[in-house]
Amino acid sequence: MRLGSLDLDNRYILAPMLNVTTAPYRRFCRKFYNVGLVSVPMLYTKRIEKSPISIEKDLIKIEEERPISVQLIGSDPEALKTTIDYLESYKYDVLDLNAGCPSKRAIKAKEGGYLMKDFKNLRQLIQTAVKHSTKPISLKIRTGYDKPFDIEEMARLINDSGINFLIIHARMVKSNFSEGTLDLETVKKLKERLAIPLVGNGDIVSAKSAKYFIDYTQVDALMIGRESMGNPQIFNQLHEYFTQGNEITSKRNIDLIKEYIKIYEEKVDEFLRGISHPLGNDEIKFIELKRNAIWLMRDIENSKIIRHQLNKAKSIQHIKTILAHV
Numbered sequence: 357m358r359l360g361s362l363d364l365d366n367r368y369i370l371a372p373m374l375n376v377t378t379a380p381y382r383r384f385c386r387k388f389y390n391v392g393l394v395s396v397p398m399l400y401t402k403r404i405e406k407s408p409i410s411i412e413k414d415l416i417k418i419e420e421e422r423p424i425s426v427q428l429i430g431s432d433p434e435a436l437k438t439t440i441d442y443l444e445s446y447k448y449d450v451l452d453l454n455a456g457c458p459s460k461r462a463i464k465a466k467e468g469g470y471l472m473k474d475f476k477n478l479r480q481l482i483q484t485a486v487k488h489s490t491k492p493i494s495l496k497i498r499t500g501y502d503k504p505f506d507i508e509e510m511a512r513l514i515n516d517s518g519i520n521f522l523i524i525h526a527r528m529v530k531s532n533f534s535e536g537t538l539d540l541e542t543v544k545k546l547k548e549r550l551a552i553p554l555v556g557n558g559d560i561v562s563a564k565s566a567k568y569f570i571d572y573t574q575v576d577a578l579m580i581g582r583e584s585m586g587n588p589q590i591f592n593q594l595h596e597y598f599t600q601g602n603e604i605t606s607k608r609n610i611d612l613i614k615e616y617i618k619i620y621e622e623k624v625d626e627f628l629r630g631i632s633h634p635l636g637n638d639e640i641k642f643i644e645l646k647r648n649a650i651w652l653m654r655d656i657e658n659s660k661i662i663r664h665q666l667n668k669a670k671s672i673q674h675i676k677t678i679l680a681h682v
């Protein structure tokens with residue numbers, strides 16, 4: 357499918373999630389389905405401006421993951437420009453600007469979600485990115501800060517901006533990641549006024565919720581975040597439903613989850629092969645295996661004790677011993 361100037365295999369996109377959608381995680385999701393686009397979660401432009409080398413670890417081997425986008429967060433156009441220049445030496449496909457992060461840190465720094473109430477700076481940041489980046493630009497927004505934005509104003513801002521496509525998480529910044537219900541009405545009205553493709557995001561946890569989102573809003577593509585944590589088959593499930601009409605619900609049991617964890621380990625090893633990660637290869641492998649094993653165990657009957665044990669694990673061997681006994 358086409359998303360602006362991008363040619364993607366399909367319309368399913370893995371959402372950027374800080375400390376979740378790492379390189380092994382993205383590779384793991386793509387093992388089950390060739391997810392159309394994945395993203396490196398937010399990188400801080402101020403930090404990169406001060407120390408470009410600090411983000412090298414976040415961009416290791418990204419050329420192997422194309423199509424991939426790199427997301428930036430910041431409020432200073434100069435820092436954004438410097439970062440874009442620095443990123444030019446990397447091979448990636450989309451530069452994504454974060455205008456939705458609700459964290460206290462982001463709001464205090466007047467970046468991320470704060471931009472939903474500062475259209476002046478939002479416009480300036482977009483202009484800077486469009487002017488300096490050789491890559492297509494996307495923007496990830498919310499439906500407003502503490503009240504829905506003016507749809508006509510947002511549509512004008514986007515249509516005049518020169519960006520490639522827009523991503524919208526259908527909640528306001530003040531609703532964080534999961535509070536309240538989705539505002540699909542704003543998404544729908546915005547879509548009607550946009551001259552560029554719109555990607556819909558928020559609470560897509562099944563084929564049914566994906567269909568409802570698309571039918572209601574007519575968005576061009578879907579971005580999935582939290583459901584992928586523990587259910588890497590979600591992209592496949594959406595594809596099956598929309599192409600074959602089949603609603604597959606994977607029968608999750610402990611043996612399947614152990615198999616998934618094995619695949620996760622393979623993906624971590626694949627990523628670490630031939631590199632010396634600045635945080636230590638063993639440490640990365642331990643962190644990745646531990647948290648993903650815990651996420652993958654969700655919804656498994658009687659897994660509370662296992663998750664508790666995994667949470668206390670202090671080494672890779674310890675994780676393996678716990679899993680060998682279940």
Ligand SMILES: Cc1cc2nc3c(=O)[nH]c(=O)nc-3n(C[C@H](O)[C@H](O)[C@H](O)COP(=O)(O)O)c2cc1C
Pocket residue numbers: 371372373374375376397398427454456457496525533557558559560579580581582583
């Ligand atoms: C742990 C976590 C980290 C996140 N980090 C980012 C991020 O770096 N950049 C971003 O644009 N959104 C981030 N998000 C928001 C997700 O991209 C997504 O918009 C949100 O989770 C809603 O989609 P979902 O309902 O499918 O999870 C994060 C969400 C979570 C739960």
